[in-house]
Amino acid sequence: MKIGIFGAGHMGGAMIKGWVRSNSISPTDILVKGGKGDTAKKLKQNIPFNITDNLEDFNQVDMIFLAVKTPIILPVINDLKNHLNKDLPIISVSAGVPISLMQEALGGSYPIAQAIPNTPVQINQGITGIVYSQSISNLDKIAIHDCLSLLGIVEEISEDKIDIFGTLAGCGPAFVDVFMEALGDAAVLHGMDRKLAYTVAAKMVSGSANLLLDSNKHPGELKDGVTSPGGTTIKGIAALEKEGFRYATISGIDTIMQSYK
Numbered sequence: 001m002k003i004g005i006f007g008a009g010h011m012g013g014a015m016i017k018g019w020v021r022s023n024s025i026s027p028t029d030i031l032v033k034g035g036k037g038d039t040a041k042k043l044k045q046n047i048p049f050n051i052t053d054n055l056e057d058f059n060q061v062d063m064i065f066l067a068v069k070t071p072i073i074l075p076v077i078n079d080l081k082n083h084l085n086k087d088l089p090i091i092s093v094s095a096g097v098p099i100s101l102m103q104e105a106l107g108g109s110y111p112i113a114q115a116i117p118n119t120p121v122q123i124n125q126g127i128t129g130i131v132y133s134q135s136i137s138n139l140d141k142i143a144i145h146d147c148l149s150l151l152g153i154v155e156e157i158s159e160d161k162i163d164i165f166g167t168l169a170g171c172g173p174a175f176v177d178v179f180m181e182a183l184g185d186a187a188v189l190h191g192m193d194r195k196l197a198y199t200v201a202a203k204m205v206s207g208s209a210n211l212l213l214d215s216n217k218h219p220g221e222l223k224d225g226v227t228s229p230g231g232t233t234i235k236g237i238a239a240l241e242k243e244g245f246r247y248a249t250i251s252g253i254d255t256i257m258q259s260y261k
């Protein structure tokens with residue numbers, strides 16, 4: 001499978017790393033178009049993919065991912081379509097560009113998809129939500145699904161849920177990172193070595209997440225299993241709730257959702 005990708009920044013770079021790490025895609029089967037900066041060139045120092053600025057070269061690949069910033073998705077699509085001599089599937093990973101706008105730019109029958117991956121794709125532990133255009137063939141869908149599955153779980157979702165999917169799965173890692181950083185600061189406040197504190201925080205978060213998935217239990221039930229009556233944990237939970245922990249989290253997600261309007 002030959003993959004084309006525009007943009008090798010945070011998201012594009014994470015996808016490239018994940019594909020190569022999966023051992024199913026050779027770096028030389030990845031064709032990258034970078035921007036004006038040297039991000040793609042720097043990444044190429046570690047991963048020997050191909051770089052080009054010649055858009056005609058993308059006719060050699062099986063599908064093209066767009067991982068450029070949201071405001072330039074449509075200009076990039078408009079430029080690219082003039083250089084393709086066949087209808088290669090184009091998958092935008094950009095948050096906030098509706099598939100209808102991309103479809104309009106490419107023409108009604110052009111095969112496109114909007115996918116929202118997240119940064120854990122770089123270690124093949126991502127989750128990607130995807131919406132396909134109606135015109136896309138089953139064969140294209142299977143090929144795109146297979147390609148994204150190398151990076152983690154893939155969920156096909158309806159178009160009206162892509163923004164909330166992207167907010168939860170795509171933005172969410174930053175929420176968890178801030179949480180782990182804060183846990184680390186608290187542990188340092190109480191004398192723990194910072195490196196150890198982050199290791200403990202990360203293993204605690206990943207272990208708790210895996211337990212939620214494996215046990216199929218409600219998160220509240222798992223929380224109840226930690227909060228012994230009159231014990232220490234419930235004192236901490238009460239203090240967090242007093243500070244609006246749940247509402248702060250809901251508000252964070254809701255604020256992102258409002259920003260799409």
Ligand SMILES: NC(=O)C1=CN([C@@H]2O[C@H](COP(=O)(O)OP(=O)(O)OC[C@H]3O[C@@H](n4cnc5c(N)ncnc54)[C@H](O)[C@@H]3O)[C@@H](O)[C@H]2O)C=CC1
Pocket residue numbers: 006007008009010011012033034035036037039040067068069070072076093094095096116117118119170171
């Ligand atoms: N960072 C994340 O965790 C996630 C990002 N996304 C989406 O991915 C897209 C990119 O975001 P980031 O990677 O965070 O931004 P970024 O700024 O790190 O990367 C964008 C890259 O595009 C390159 N670029 C600019 N113009 C270009 C052009 N004409 N052709 C090819 N490359 C060009 C830039 O040099 C840069 O390296 C955004 O639309 C965002 O919504 C989606 C899910 C998660």
Ligand SMILES: O=C(O)[C@@H]1CCC=N1
Pocket residue numbers: 095166170171
């Ligand atoms: O912050 C952003 O705009 C992107 C969208 C999903 C994650 N990062």
